[in-house]
Amino acid sequence: MSRWEPNARGRLEQAALDLYRERGFEQTTAAQIAERAGLTERTFFRHYADKREVLFGGSQLLEGLFVDTLAGTPDTVAPIDAIASTLEAVAAFFVERHEYARQRQAVITANAELRERELIKLASLSAALADTLRRRGVGEPAASLTAEAGIAVFKVGFERWVADDGGRGLAEFLRESLDELRTVAAGR
Template sequence: MGRWEPGAAGRLAQAALELYAERGYEQTTVLDIAERAGVTERTFFRHFADKREVLFDRSNALQETVVAAVAAAPPDLPPLEVVGAAMERAGVFLEDRREFARKRAAAIAANPSLQERELFKMATLGSAVATALHARGVSSPAAAIAAEAGVAVFRLGFERWVSNDDAPDLPACIRDSLAALRALTA
């Protein structure tokens, strides 16, 4: 496949996951990823800043999806329900990428620097959700608490979804996590 063929970013992400699983993250170079994807190293850097970012490429789109869902929620919905619905929307966004998500989660679990980047991504998501809630008129402390709870609900639903073949779809896993939070706080 030529290096100018469409879909280079997707091929690079797939190649990176395969190589991280085969060799480990630390032992894989950008050149290895580019060669596996059938592109040049220069093409790799047109799409990604470094080999770590291959795994976090869709983070901004996921965050935008969640923030847009918060903004579009009915005005009378309580903050936790707004966040729960927004996280479900994130589940819909990722639903068709289950196998990729499993491999990605395994790569992240095997490397501390990737774990750190994942934590940063979740913290950034929580901050963006809190800002979106605040823009809806939710007070700062309540917005932050609802946002962090929503991120925890998402993370736990996601972990169940990628680790269990019998788990329902991701939005259902997120709903189940939210139901567990509601039961805990009732």
Template sequence: MARWEPDARGRLMLAALALYTERGYEQTTVADIAQRAGVTERTFFRHFTDKREVLFDGSATLQSTVVAAIADAPSDALPLDVIGAAMERAAVSMQDRRDFARQRAAIIAATPSLHERELLKLATLSTAAATALQTRGVPPVPAALAAELGVAVFKVAFEQWISDSPDFPTCIRAALAELSALHRA
């Protein structure tokens, strides 16, 4: 094992994704990941609480991006416009990680034990967005509805992005347009 190489966290993430793809999530151990990354298990646990968290490491960043975008929106903007712009900002921040997002989504889809954690991540995002909207003065029920719709738009656009569209923000705008069309129908 090498004495020290930079970016242990990044190497651990790449090693985990490769191993989850090759062997499956359930068949991969922390020891396997650490060995592939050229670090000790102790180093793994300095960066992640468990092997699942490698896949959910960006959740806090996603949430803070959405909450900041909501806070930054013009004060006269409508709640759905605010949440749409927040989801688009999140998409912009994720745009250069499409390959990672594709691999991550495939691993989660193939691993039933990870589905619950993915749903929890999205529910936490919705709650944070609703709270941020309420901070702007949006009443609780409209804030919760707008936040849930925003997360639904994010999910639909994310699936389109990793499947066949190279531009995540465009997918967000298209999903928002579809939502708007539903309202008018």
């Protein structure tokens, strides 16, 4: 193996996903992932703390996108509309990532430990959004409720999108989920 090759993280992510799908999460080791990627186990641990994190390595990037987009929304925009605008921007992040997201979600769904990690990620994201809304001057409990609602819309829309054949974009599913939430909240 060479000392350095480009895109080590991407290669590790793809190798892990392939192995998790072939063998299962529990039966796959970090060494096997590194070998499949053409890298050393040491390189694996330079990039990821453990084999779970290969699937969640983009969490901080996604959280930053959510928070930065929400923070950049004008303060005059109603909190739920600021979340809606944020969801639209986040959907753009997933363009061209449908198949990867679909495969990743299947691996997560098949493993209780990974489902738990996904829920922790979503809870962290909700807390970050609530903090951002409070900094925008939104009081409690409105900030927490809006953040939780936004994450619920994201989760439901995302799950529907990965279950779809890829013919429609994530943004459409997020809009539909938000419209459903508004209908339910209006009592219709």
